[in-house]
Amino acid sequence: MSGQPSVRTTEGVVAGLWKHGQAEFRGIPYAQPPVGRLRFLAPAPPPRWEGTRQAVEFGPRVPQSMPDFGPAIAAPAGATDWLTLNVRTPDPGAAGLPVLVWIHGGAYIAGSSDDPMYDPTALTEAGLVVVSLNYRVGAEGFALLEGAPANRGFLDQIAALRWVRRNIAAFGGDPDRVTVAGQSAGAGSIAALLTMEETRGLFRRAITHSVPGWHCSRELAEEVSTALAGRLGTVPTAAALADVDPWSLASALTSLGAELSGHRERWGRLSRTGVAMCPVIDGDLLRETPWSALNGGRAGGTELLVGHTRDEFRLFTVMTGRSGTITDEDARTALDLFAPDPGGADAYRAAQPQASSEALFEWVYGDALFRMPSVLLAEANAAAGGTSFLFELRFGSPAQGGILGACHSLDVPLAFGALDSPTGRQLCGDPAIPEAVAVSRQLRQAWAAFAHTGDPGWAAYEPGRRLTRLVDAEPETAPYPEQVSRRIWEGHAPLPFDLVRGVRASGRDLGAALPGAGTGGTGPERDPDSKAR
Template identity: 60%
Template sequence: MPEQPVIRTTEGLVRGRWEQPHGPEQQQGQQHGQRQEQPAGRALAVFRGIRYAQPPVGALRFAAPAEPEPWDGVREATAFGPVVPQSGPMPTETVESAESGESAEGTAVSEDSDWLTLNVCTPDPGAAGLPVLVWIHGGGFISGTANDPLYDPTAPASAGLVVVSVNYRVGAEGFALLEGAPANRAFLDQIAALRWVRRNIARFGGDPALVTVAGQSAGAGSVAALLATDAAPGLFRRAVAHSVPGTHCTPALAAEVTAELAKLLGTAPTAAALAEVHPRRLASAVTDLGAALPERLARWGRLAHSGIATVPVVDGEVLPGSPWSALTEGVDLLVGHTRDEFRLFGVLSGRHGRFTEEEARLALGLFAPPPGGPDAYRAALPGATPSELLEAVSSDALFRVPSLRLAEANAAAGGTSYLFELALPAPALGGVFGACHGLDVPLAFGTLDSPAARHFLGDPPPPEAVRVSAELREAWVRFATTGDPGWPAFEPDGQLTRVLDARSETVRYPEQAARRIWAGHPLTAYDLS
């Protein structure tokens, strides 16, 4: 039996384990000069729970991440690291598999606060120069974990990528604006993880000069922020962003959110005071505040309607401006969205098809570009129901237009952008989900057999989903390796976009009505009304 793989990082030795590729979507990987004994069957070397920064406890609770301390001996790296306490109506630690009734592996929250860890999956730790994909998970900036089975790296690693997935601080731990603490600590965590990758990934077979940073939803928002921040240049060469959210707020709004959060906890809105609050209690307070946000619609405007209290802050330092205006140096960028982004939230809340005219009017007033946006939506969608109007403007404002604008901003900054739209509908429940938010994730990772994917795609998934999954995975691998996903680049004139469907095609950007409505209107940070 071959020995388990051991790698010497800059901080110390870590021991992972060999794992055979599994699942119906596994790919046949390419072999590169093996210098370390490896079992037959193209096994992958997997390392989990590697510390990339010191645990944020004590004096480090709300501080910028500190480099990990070195250790002696061999540290085991076979179990996922602890998960940051989660906020929201379905926090990760309570989500259970609908199929088995058992919690997903690795998602239990520990009392341990060693949250700043990452996982590495490599097809060959003895190779040199393999392309690297660094995955930043989503979760609305208040939840999520790299340990989610949706992000199983088997397929992309078997296809020749070294895959790194990162845990970072979410909710108030990562984003609350606190007196005495840096803003946007979650982005600082991600930058620290990318610095760890630059120092160490060659020891896992990867090329530190061939790093692609990737994410979906809040992870894509993180990617957009990394493109705009002055602290990240040189840490990655390419970027992948699925469903970029347009969710940022001003310091004035963020300070008021923190004050309300502290009031719920009976303490002061400072880093010193909130450091005395247990992380679980703080996460629960973020959940409670999110549930109460509609009561603050008049003053907190778009943020209140989003249902998420703690979001990235345009602080002028870590995030110098909204990514669409602050991006000054372009990269190779693969960016896209789903056709029916907001449908997921309507279905999960039980409101799909039931939104009232008053709710549609409110959403149009909050999210459509002023002054004529609400009327423009009604004119562009004649005969639309209130639910259809609300879903259209919410999809555009929250994800579709920000994704399009990131492609445009990157191209304007000298980069090369490739745009896609996922139009393949999920077949579950008679197709009610449509091509919803998050459907692209299992397709890209090839995790069609994961519990969440089966909920949307069925078991087994339909042939067209398997085909689109293969196309999107191949696009990821090609892009991370060469910078070209396999279709023409997006340019302002041609607007060529890959539409992923039962029969995929490359066409002019398909959401032209939204593009015209939003033309000339900048995406601005959420502010006090």
């Protein structure tokens, strides 16, 4: 193909590039850069331009923080045009193609749409227009600050969906056939978007993999923001933090996450996650958890494809080097903090009295943080009048002798068909083993069929039968396999992280005068359980 593909959007003409015979447009702004006078505000409408804007490079990454087990990320020089999106279309001259909008994960503190794991080639070959986007994460997107709207990362996602509504027809897509898809924090974002009045008419279907049960009460979020600002010698207001370098603020959040154990008596369950910041039940944009809103009839159901992996938490015990080291005390603490009350901890022990400490530890963490939020979302969506389709990924990664099992994030390169990406090669083999190729084909076909028709190819999940697709080299549809966990959690939707009542905040809790406080100092010894993503 000769020349650049070009499309006229409502803001101006963009010129992209040809990739595998498909037209790709990168780094298109859907809002103004959220810096200077716009920092910590709701996203402002994108700029307009004359002439043709080159759309051949991905937009810059939003400032990244990391969980306590993650590698450091160096700050890039310069660019602050963080709120951009990318479009890949099989034919910009087409009309009425279904659209898939991908919202990346990353624990609400990291992640970017330029990850090679999100290469849309295989999905676009299935007839989809694929959009991916960057949104504010970490403190830029989710710190609760005086003088700023809460959950700015969600506001960014809504602004991107409005851009899609306005513009996607020019790329061959149908604005009335939009499916939003995401994994981990991206799936949690979508669960929240399902309940918001602001998203009505912006998408028709949703795909959520490994929905996290992570939200903060306002009171806890206020203390976290106070502690974060205290590390920088200031207070948690938009005005006070406006002049703090964004990457320095992100680094301070990484440091706070690594020292969460110092706040365990006051911050409770949050202190055992390794990640200090997540969406806030703010009473405005996000009035309650998605499970509460759907079950209470305050949000309507939709066409929903939801799934989780069998061994959700295994990735984290391996990544932190803790595989084979989990003690009885570790397991007791996990059960006491994360099993549902009343009686959840005893129910776990009674269900598998011979289980090892490590098995109990991974079981309750995987259930509390990903598996049960996913299943309960499917049930709540059906209760609200929607149609839910459930799957469990049972195919195990061959990496490291198979120790990872069917771990968190394994489903992402499989669903995108990005087996040649660095993550795909790491998890699926280099080259990918035949079983991984077969499972990848299954998930891609399910995504494409669901985006086209609302049916992934197996029976809906309904009370009574609870049919679930077991995704493996030889798939089958059967009753939900994690029945013990489902029964333990029945009637116990995930609750927001909250302060431990009766424990007064101290100077330490509020980030004041910590020994070595700051982005480069040393602090309290890390909690060995601080590692959930």
